[in-house]
Amino acid sequence: MKRKIGLLLVLTLTMVTVLSACGGSGGNSDSGGKTKVRFASWDNAEDLDSQQELVDKFNVSQDEIEVTLEAYGDDYDTKISAGMGSGDAPDVMYMWNYPSYYEALEPLDSYIENEGAEYKDNFYEALWAYNQIDEDIYGIPVGFTTHALFYNKDIFAEAGVTEPTDDWTWDDLQAAAKTISEKIEGVTGFSYQLQADPYDFEMYLWSNNTAYVDEAGNVADNLNSAESVEAFSVFQNIQKEGAAITTEGGGTDEFRSGKTAMYIYGAWSVSTLDGDGVNYGIVDIPAFADSGREAVSILSSSGLAMSKDSKNKEAAWEFIKYWTGEEMNKERIGYELSALKSVVESEGVMEDEKSAPFYSMLEQSTGYTPASFLVDDWGSLADDLELALERINNPTTLEDPQTVLDEVAGAH
Amino acid sequence: MKRRKELKKASPYIFISPWIIGFIVFTAGPLILSLIMSFYDWPVTSEATFTGLGNYVKMFTEDAQFWKSLKLTLKYAAIFVPLNLGIALFLAMLITQPVRGVKIYRTIFYIPAVISSVATAIIWGWILNGDYGVLNYLLSLIGIEGPNWLVDPAWALMAIVLTSAFGVGTMMLIFYTDIKNIPIDLYEAASLDGANSVKQFFSITLPIITPTILFNVITSIINAFQQLTLVMLLTGGGPLKSTYFYGMYTYDNAFKHHKLGYASANAWVMFVIILILTAFIFRSSSAWVFYEAEVKGQKTGKRRKNK
Numbered sequence: 084m085k086r087k088i089g090l091l092l093v094l095t096l097t098m099v100t101v102l103s104a105c106g107g108s109g110g111n112s113d114s115g116g117k118t119k120v121r122f123a124s125w126d127n128a129e130d131l132d133s134q135q136e137l138v139d140k141f142n143v144s145q146d147e148i149e150v151t152l153e154a155y156g157d158d159y160d161t162k163i164s165a166g167m168g169s170g171d172a173p174d175v176m177y178m179w180n181y182p183s184y185y186e187a188l189e190p191l192d193s194y195i196e197n198e199g200a201e202y203k204d205n206f207y208e209a210l211w212a213y214n215q216i217d218e219d220i221y222g223i224p225v226g227f228t229t230h231a232l233f234y235n236k237d238i239f240a241e242a243g244v245t246e247p248t249d250d251w252t253w254d255d256l257q258a259a260a261k262t263i264s265e266k267i268e269g270v271t272g273f274s275y276q277l278q279a280d281p282y283d284f285e286m287y288l289w290s291n292n293t294a295y296v297d298e299a300g301n302v303a304d305n306l307n308s309a310e311s312v313e314a315f316s317v318f319q320n321i322q323k324e325g326a327a328i329t330t331e332g333g334g335t336d337e338f339r340s341g342k343t344a345m346y347i348y349g350a351w352s353v354s355t356l357d358g359d360g361v362n363y364g365i366v367d368i369p370a371f372a373d374s375g376r377e378a379v380s381i382l383s384s385s386g387l388a389m390s391k392d393s394k395n396k397e398a399a400w401e402f403i404k405y406w407t408g409e410e411m412n413k414e415r416i417g418y419e420l421s422a423l424k425s426v427v428e429s430e431g432v433m434e435d436e437k438s439a440p441f442y443s444m445l446e447q448s449t450g451y452t453p454a455s456f457l458v459d460d461w462g463s464l465a466d467d468l469e470l471a472l473e474r475i476n477n478p479t480t481l482e483d484p485q486t487v488l489d490e491v492a493g494a495h
Numbered sequence: 496m497k498r499r500k501e502l503k504k505a506s507p508y509i510f511i512s513p514w515i516i517g518f519i520v521f522t523a524g525p526l527i528l529s530l531i532m533s534f535y536d537w538p539v540t541s542e543a544t545f546t547g548l549g550n551y552v553k554m555f556t557e558d559a560q561f562w563k564s565l566k567l568t569l570k571y572a573a574i575f576v577p578l579n580l581g582i583a584l585f586l587a588m589l590i591t592q593p594v595r596g597v598k599i600y601r602t603i604f605y606i607p608a609v610i611s612s613v614a615t616a617i618i619w620g621w622i623l624n625g626d627y628g629v630l631n632y633l634l635s636l637i638g639i640e641g642p643n644w645l646v647d648p649a650w651a652l653m654a655i656v657l658t659s660a661f662g663v664g665t666m667m668l669i670f671y672t673d674i675k676n677i678p679i680d681l682y683e684a685a686s687l688d689g690a691n692s693v694k695q696f697f698s699i700t701l702p703i704i705t706p707t708i709l710f711n712v713i714t715s716i717i718n719a720f721q722q723l724t725l726v727m728l729l730t731g732g733g734p735l736k737s738t739y740f741y742g743m744y745t746y747d748n749a750f751k752h753h754k755l756g757y758a759s760a761n762a763w764v765m766f767v768i769i770l771i772l773t774a775f776i777f778r779s780s781s782a783w784v785f786y787e788a789e790v791k792g793q794k795t796g797k798r799r800k801n802k
Contacts, residue, residue, distance in 0.1 A: 090502060090509075097512055161750045168539045168755060183753060187540035277646075278733065462752045473735050479647040480735065 117149040118398040121173040122406075123166075124152060125159035130418065137414060141405055148398045150175075170392050174399040175406075178222045178388035181214065182455050183462070189389040190219040194400050205423050209449040214386040216456065222386025223407045226419030228349035229380035229444035230286065232256075232369065236362045238344040242266045246364060247345070249443070252372040253317050256345070260326035263344045274343040275318050277329035277476055281468035282381065285453055287314040289379040291371045295454040295468070302464065302495040307488040313371065315484040319475055329476055338363075349383050350420055350441050357437075365440045367447075379451060380444040384422075420445075460495075467491045529759040537756035550760035561761070563736070564744040565768075567652075571740065572719035574656055579715055580708065583663050587670035588696070601671075608664025616728035619658040620645070623729075648737035651730055655738050659725055666711050673707040674700060705784040713773055720769050741765055 124134055131154050138152045153173055155162045160180070166172035167187040178184060195203050203211075206224050214222035232247060239246050242263045247256070260272025281295075288294050293310040296302050305311065321327040330337055334346035339359050347368055356363055368378035387403045389396060405411065412421040413430060420441055421427050432438045455461040471491050474482045533550055537543040554561050590601045607615070622629045625643030634641040644654040677700065685695050723742030726732060732739040732747075745765070749758035 086499075090506060093506070094509060097509055164539045164750050164753060168537075184540055186538075278731075470736060473733065477646060477648070477734055479643065479649070 118147060118395045120148055120150045120175060120395055120398050120402050122150050122152050122402065123155050123159070123163065123173040123176040125155055125157075125177050127154070127156050133414070137406075137411065141402065148401060150402055167390075172390040172392060174390055174393040174395055175402055176388055176390065177225070177385055179213075179383075179385050180455075181216050181221055181388075184388075185216045185219075185221050187391050188221045189391045189393065189396065190221060191223065191389065191400075192220050195220065195223075198404075205425055207422060207424060207445065209382060209445060210384050210386075210422055212452055212456075213382050213384040222388040223403055224422040225385050225387050225407050226412070226415055226422055227382050227384035227445075228351065228420050229382060229441045229448060230283070230347050230349050231365045231367060231380070231440045231444055232345060232347050233338060233352070233356075234345045234364055234366070235338065235341065235343075236364055238263060238267065238270060238341065242344075247366045247369075249367040249440075251366070251369040253369045254372055256369045257317075257321050257324065257326060260321055260345065261324050264326045270342060270344060271326065271328045272344050273321055273327040274330050274334040274337050274346045275327060275476075276333055277331060277473065278469065279472050279476075281465050281472065282453060282455055283383070284468070284472060286368075286379050286381040286448075287317070289448075289451050290314070290368070290376070291374045292376065294451075295464070296457055298457065300458045302458075303492045305492075306468075306495075307485065307492040310371075310374075312484050312488060315472075315475055315488065317371075319481060319484065322476065322478070323481065329478065350438070351418065353437055354418060365437060367440060367444060377447045378444075379448045381453065382445070382448060385419075464491075464495055467494060530763060532756050533760035533763050535756040537754070537759075539753040539755060543756065546756070550757050551764070553757070554760060554764065560739070560744060564739055564741045567737075567739060568720055568722070568741040571652065571656065571722065572716055574652075575659060575719045576712060576715045578656065579660060579663055579666065580711055582660060583666035583670055583711065586663065586667045587674055588700075590667075590671055591674050604667055605664040607661045610661075612662075612724040613728060615658065615661055616725055619654075619661070620729055623654050623658075645730055646734055648733075648735040651734055651737045655722075655725060655729065658729060659719075659722065666715070669707055669711060670704065673704045677703050702785045703787070706786060709776070709780050709784050713776060716772060716776075717769055720765060 122138065124131065126134060131152075135152055138150050142149055159177075163172065163176060163184070167184070172187060178188070181188075207227075210224040210227055211220060213227075214220055214224055232251075234247050236246065239259075243266070244259045244262050247259070256273065263270060263272040285295055288311050291310040291314045293305060293308050293314070295306050295311075297305050318327065322329065328337070328343065330343075330346075333348050333352070334343065335348065335352040335355060337343045338346050338352075339356060339361060341361075368380060370376065370378045387406055389399050389403065393399050407422070409423060409426050409429075412423050412426040415421070416426075416430060416432065420438060421430070421432060427433060427442070433442055454464070458464055468491065471487045474480055474487050475484050532543075534545065534547055535543040536546045536549070586604050590597055590604065594600075610618075621627075623644040625631060625641075625646055628641075628644070630644070631641030642650040644650050681699050681703075682695055685699055690698065721742055722740055723746060726738050726740050726743050727746070730738045732743045741761070742765075745758050745761040748754050748761060
C-alpha cells in the first residue's frame with residue numbers, strides 16, 4: 084500500500100515536471116477577444132521605455148487590438164532570423180536590411196493604395212527607395228536621419244579657428260583639425276569610426292561622384308576608381324597627420340567628453356548632447372574639392388515591416404499606421420527626424436538650427452541607391468569592405484587604399 | 496500481483512524519464528536535426544533546398560575563411576592548452592603548501608572562474624585598452640610600452656589567450672584535490688632517500704596526477720576549440736579578423752549571412768575534428784597515464800611503458 088502511494092507520487096511529480104516544462108511559451112489564445120499583435124523593437128534603455136509608453140497608449144485607446152512590445156536589443160538580427168526561420172516572426176518589426184529579409188516580409192503596396200494617394204505623398208520621396216526591393220514596398224518609413232558634421236564651438240573658439248560652414252571642403256577640415264590638435268593639449272581635431280559600416284561609408288563615394296558598384300552591380304572600376312580611392316584616403320590622411328583618431332563607436336562619447344572637436348554622425352546624438360550641455364553646432368558634411376558638387380549623405384532610414392506569416396495582418400496594418408502616423412512622429416522629434424512632411428511643417432522642424440542641416444543634407448541626397456540593394460551578394464561584399472576599411476584605418480596597419488581596394492574589386 | 500511486478504520493472508524508467516525527455520528534446524533531437532540541416536541549403540527567409548554533400552565540398556574547397564579560422568583556432572588551442580594547464584598546475588602546487596592563510600588564496604584564485612564570461616569580457620576590455628588600460632599602465636611602470644592589445648592585429652590573439660586564462664580556477668581546483676590525495680608517505684620515503692622537492696614533484700606528484708592531466712587536457716582542448724563568447728564580446732573577431740575563431744565563423748554564417756545549412760555543416764566538421772583529437776589523445780594516454788588501480792590489479796605489462 085505504501086509502495087503504491089509512493090510510486091503514484093513519483094509518477095505525478097514526473098508528469099508535473101515534464102508538463103510544466105512544455106507549458107511555457109505557446110498559447111496565442113485571445114484574451115477577451117482582442118487580436119494580438121507582436122511588435123519587435125531594437126531599442127534599449129530610455130528609448131525602449133518611451134516606446135513601451137507609446138504602445139500602452141495605443142492599447143488603451145482602442146478595444147480591438149492588443150500590442151505586445153518585444154525588446155530584442157542588440158541581438159535583433161539574430162532573434163529576427165531565428166523567428167523567421169521557425170515561421171514565428173513577430174507580426175510587426177523594425178526593419179532596415181530589406182535585401183536580407185524581404186522574402187519573409189509582406190509587400191505593403193496594396194495596403195498603401197487603400198489609404199489613398201495623400202497617405203503616400205506625405206512621406207518624403209527619398210525614403211521609399213530605402214524601404215523597397217525592386218518595385219515592391221516592404222516597409223513604412225518610421226523616421227530617418229542623414230549625417231552631418233558636428234563641431235564643438237568652445238574648442239574652436241579656444242583654438243582660434245573659424246567655425247565650419249556649409250561650404251567647407253575636406254582640405255578645410257583637415258587644416259582646422261590639424262591646428263586644433265596642435266594647439267590644444269589632449270584634444271584631437273576629428274574622429275571617425277574604425278569599424279565603419281560599409282553601408283554608411285558609401286556616402287563618401289557618392290560625394291565624390293562614384294559608388295561601390297554601377298547600376299548593373301559591377302564592382303570593378305567603381306570601388307577601386309581614383310575617386311573612390313580618394314574618398315577612402317581622405318580619412319587615412321587626416322589620421323596620418325595626427326589630426327584624427329579612430330573611435331570604437333560612432334564618436335559621440337569622445338565628442339561629449341571634449342576629447343574631439345569634430346565628428347560626423349546622424350541626429351541620434353542631438354538630445355544626448357543637449358542634455359550634456361555641450362556647446363555644439365551642426366553643418367553639412369564637407370565636400371570633395373574636385374568633385375564639383377555638394378556632399379551626399381546616406382539615409383539611415385528605419386521602417387516598420389509586416390511578417391509574411393502573420394495571422395493578423397489587418398490588425399498589424401492598423402498598428403503600423405499608428406506607429407508611423409503624425410502623433411508618433413511628433414513624439415519622436417529629438418531622437419529621429421520626422422518622415423512626414425506635414426509634421427515637419429506643423430512643428431517648424433526646418434527652423435530649428437539643430438535639425439535644419441539634416442534636412443538640407445536630405446535634399447542633397449535624393450536619388451542614390453545603396454549598393455546593398457544592387458548587389459546579390461551584399462553580405463560577402465560588405466564583409467570584405469569592412470575588412471578593407473579596417474586595414475586602411477587601423478592605426479597599426481594603415482595600408483595603402485589603392486592596393487586594398489584593388490584586392491577587394493578583384494575578388495568580386 | 497503481476498501488475499506490481501510490471502510497475503516495479505517500469506519504475507526506474509519513470510524515474511529517469513524527465514532527463515530522457517530533456518535529453519531527446521534539447522540535445523539528441525537538435526543534434527540530429529542539425530546533421531540533416533547540414534545537407535541542405537537552408538536560408539532563413541525562404542525554402543530549404545537539398546544539396547547533399549554540397550556544403551561540405553564548398554567548405555573544404557571554395558571557402559578560404561574556413562581554413563583561416565581553423566588554423567587560427569588550432570593556433571589558439573596550441574598556445575592556450577599548455578599555458579592553461581601549466582598555470583593551473585602551478586597555482587595548485589602553490590595552494591598545497593602549508594602556508595598561513597592558504598584558504599584565502601584558494602578562494603582568490605578560484606573567484607575569476609565564477610565570473611560570467613560577459614562580465615570577464617567587459618572587465619578585460621577595460622584592462623586591455625591601449626590608452627587607458629591598467630595593463631599598459633603597469634607595463635609602463637617597468638619601462639615597457641604595451642601594445643594596443645585590442646587594436647593591433649599582431650597582439651589581439653595574445654589578448655584573448657590572456658583573458659581566457661582568467662578561468663583557470665576550475666582546473667586548478669581539480670588538480671588541487673588530486674594532489675591532496677597523494678599519500679604523504681610517498682613523499683616521506685622519497686625525502687628519506689634524499690630527493691629534493693623538485694625531484695619529488697617530477698617523480699611522485701606528476702606521474703600520480705596524470706589521469707587528472709588527461710581529463711584536463713581533453714576538456715581544455717574542447718573548450719579552446721569551442722571558444723566563442725569571449726571572442727564575440729572582446730574583439731568581435733577583429734581586428735582585421737586576427738581573432739576570427741571557428742566558433743565566430745560558424746555563428747556569422749548562421750546569423751549574419753543566414754546560411755543555416757552551411758553553418759550546421761561547419762559545426763559538424765568541428766565536432767568530428769574534436770572527436771578525432773580526443774580519440775587520439777585517449778589512444779596515446781596508455782603511454783603516459785599512470786593508473787594506480789590498474790597496477791594493483793594486474794601484474795602483466797599493460798602498465799609498463801612502451802620499450
